[in-house]
Amino acid sequence: MPRLLDNKKKLLEIIVCPICHKKLFLNLKKTKLICFIDKVFFPIKEGIPVLLKNSANKINKKL
Numbered sequence: 001m002p003r004l005l006d007n008k009k010k011l012l013e014i015i016v017c018p019i020c021h022k023k024l025f026l027n028l029k030k031t032k033l034i035c036f037i038d039k040v041f042f043p044i045k046e047g048i049p050v051l052l053k054n055s056a057n058k059i060n061k062k063l
């Protein structure tokens with residue numbers, strides 16, 4: 001596996017929800033990180049996840 005891909009995978013593994021500190025999940029379009037426990041999502045802006053409590057958006061429809 002190329003090193004770059006490996007690093008990316010590791011990065012995703014350590015991304016946790018800033019509210020409950022559980023693992024976050026990427027949506028299919030890879031534009032959001034979703035916490036199914038808090039039922040919120042965090043935006044990904046220009047490839048960088050915005051993991052701030054005040055940028056959490058409530059999930060009110062099926063993603």
Ligand SMILES: [Zn+2]
Binds near residue numbers: 018038
């Ligand atoms: Zn959470």
